[in-house]
Amino acid sequence: MGVIRYLRDIWRGAVSLARGMRRTLYYFLRPKEIITQQYPDNRLTLNLPERFKGEVVMPHNENNEHRCTGCQACELACPNGSLKVIYKYEITAEGKKKKAIDKLVYHLELCTMCNLCIEACPSDAIKMAQTFEHSVFDRSQLIKILNKPGSKIMEGVE
């Protein structure tokens, strides 16, 4: 009896294995159903959704103007201290002192892409970009200054 059961077990195992292999063969013969992205080669056609959180950027318009008022809400909202606002005071035409950013320093190496700074920003000055290839040879290259040199605050943004 033992021998019969042993042989039967082998037979049943082989049948169930063949049934699984049939599924493998199905995909082997239909390569179109397999979704493989040829990643480094498809860089030009790679479309990431607009909400994808890649890195924080500050959009500038064609006159090199941004919307950042230097209110430091993003700095307070950031859990890791990735953003640092270095501000200065400008004298406006009426002779009043007004807070403005000198530099918005962004530490990409500390950032966890949690989107809290974007949510906190009252004037929509920063947004998430869809770039994701951030590797560099030296980590000091990951410290970025978000406002472009010589940029000003946009008219009408308070």
Add this chain to the structure above:
Amino acid sequence: MYHETEILETRTDAEGHEWMTINVGPQHPATHGVLHLVITLDGETIVKVDPHLGYIHRSIEKMCESLSYRQFIYVTSRMDYLSAHINNHGCALCVEKGLQVEVPPRAQVIRVLMDELTRIASHELWWGAMAMDLGAFTPFFYAFREREMINDIMEETCGARLTMNYMVPGGVMHDIHPNFQRRVKEFLKDYKRKISEYDEVVTENIIFQNRMKGIGILSPEDAISYGCSGPVARGSGVHCDVRKHYPYEIYSSLQFDEVLESGGDCFARYLVRMREMKESVRIIEQLIDNIPEGDFQAKTKAVLKLPKGEFYSKVETARGEFGVYIVSDGGTTPYRIKFRSPGFSNLSVLDKLARGNKIGDLVAIMGTLDLVIPDIDR
């Protein structure tokens, strides 16, 4: 007690019986993370399994004490990274309980939808890794193919694939993407066809069944006394689904079954997870066409302050019961936070299950416990 062991150690007792101690991990393909197991063997039979923890301890609970109630939620995605949404959900629920904020119905439905998608994705990955541990490599690719579709849905709506940080106190961070409903329906249509393939390739395989049946039997009494939860306890027939017994959000109004198996062995735990995926599909089908209109986020103050006191909330993650306990002293940051992670309790039963089994079965037992090491170490 912790003591350093050599990579391989043999010890002979007074009667001339030889024991061997070997180390599995912390870097080992079968442990799926930095788990270190010191195994005492008698020939091929396991005498004792001693898990050593702490290789990925990041002191998340202490870190949370210096973060505000909005900020600390993102850290919990890094604990159980496979059910990041559900962890965030538990924390958001606890903060809302303290703030006494009513979450809008639309946000509740979106949260439950996201939870169930995460649960499917998590079980998917477990299934692929489990089959790969037992020597079947193809299922890993099948599992990732479906998981990729969920990841794409997540990427479109939440902006990230793994650590989403989508749940905020009072609701969700953004509204759902316009394509969300269409893509989820496409996924469900495809998935229901594909899930039968899983049974065909792995579940019905006799070789696979022989390696799972009767291995690592966990009795219901042990499951309760070790504090197991989730599919591990439900595989032994213990009623412990938080969604069913302590419903949160809209789970009380949904039609779904608590999946129970009575075997208590590896195969029962396997079947619980396979059936749970189908239950999640049922929940998503009920909700996907009935997302109510309205706000996706309740109005909350810019700086959240919880009143003085203690708050606890629990949710059902893909691995079991996840609890968040916040002690507040009335300030903007928590005084103390404790996370009750399901993985830790489920790991503690490993020694009980593995004793007396062969060393080859340890992989099957560990696979069905579905351990995520950052969740255990925190």
